[in-house]
Amino acid sequence: MRSALRIGRSITEPITRLCTRMEQIGNGDLAKHEPVPSDIFELRTLSEGFEDMAGRLNALMEETTQKQATLRRMELALLQAQINPHFLYNTMDTIIWLIEAGKNAEATQMVSDLSNFFRFSLSKGKDVITLAEEESHVRSYLQIQQARYADILRYTIDLPDRLADVRIPKLTLQPLVENALYHGIKMKRGMGHIYILGKVEGSDVVLQVTDDGAGMSEEQLHRLVDSLDRGERVGFGLSTIHERLRLLFGEGYGLTIHSREGVGTTVFVRIPCETQKEASCETCSELSGSGSPVAGGLPC
Structure with a gap:
């Protein structure tokens, strides 16, 4: 009898403790x-x-907690970069000059562009927005800068309408465009052009920001790429954007940079092709001809 009780306890007691541990x-x-x-x-x-x-x-x-904290710090750094006092001073000076010159319509448009620029920077607190919203942010920025640099800046934005709902971390393209202006176009003599293009490659979207500015030597480009790979803080927001995309989507995503001295620079941005609405998730499959749904990264 005692033996049976002992055997029973040897089973029931561990099971009871396991149940307590599971709770x-x-x-x-x-x-x-x-x-x-x-x-x-x-x-x-x-x-x-x-x-x-x-x-x-x-x-x-x-x-996950550490990753989220890192992403928040990166977003804050990019937001802080948007509040650039020189950019604000120069924009306000241009608005005042337009008003004094009697160009009220142009001044009103610039105020509207500036308002949109900061509105899209905040994006109601969202971390991820649509490509259409990111395009509007970039367009507002370029319209402001073209008013200031009308003699040296032209731009072309060619993003397919069917990619409008593709999801992208906010503040991805604008810092690249700013980099193209200040370190590309302004560093050469004469008129320059910035191109913002997009296409589908398999289950990914590849965006590119190209300028025909000063470009970089092979040595400069090599140092920049090495610094990005090592996670060092280089360029205007380049490392922050690159690391942020890799944290969100994985090692196969982020920035790729091509440049030739005296010819210009292209920055490619690779992100997963994911859309805002589940019904639109076939968009990228149709465009790429893959015929299969897109997987990975952010949920639709």
């Missing part, structure tokens, strides 16, 4: 505990599996 895990206690002791191999194995699972969940949650 603790369900309530958020993911710290790895010592497995429940038991003479029964299957119960020991089950308890060890629970603790390994809890430990992995805990590590994953910590990694």
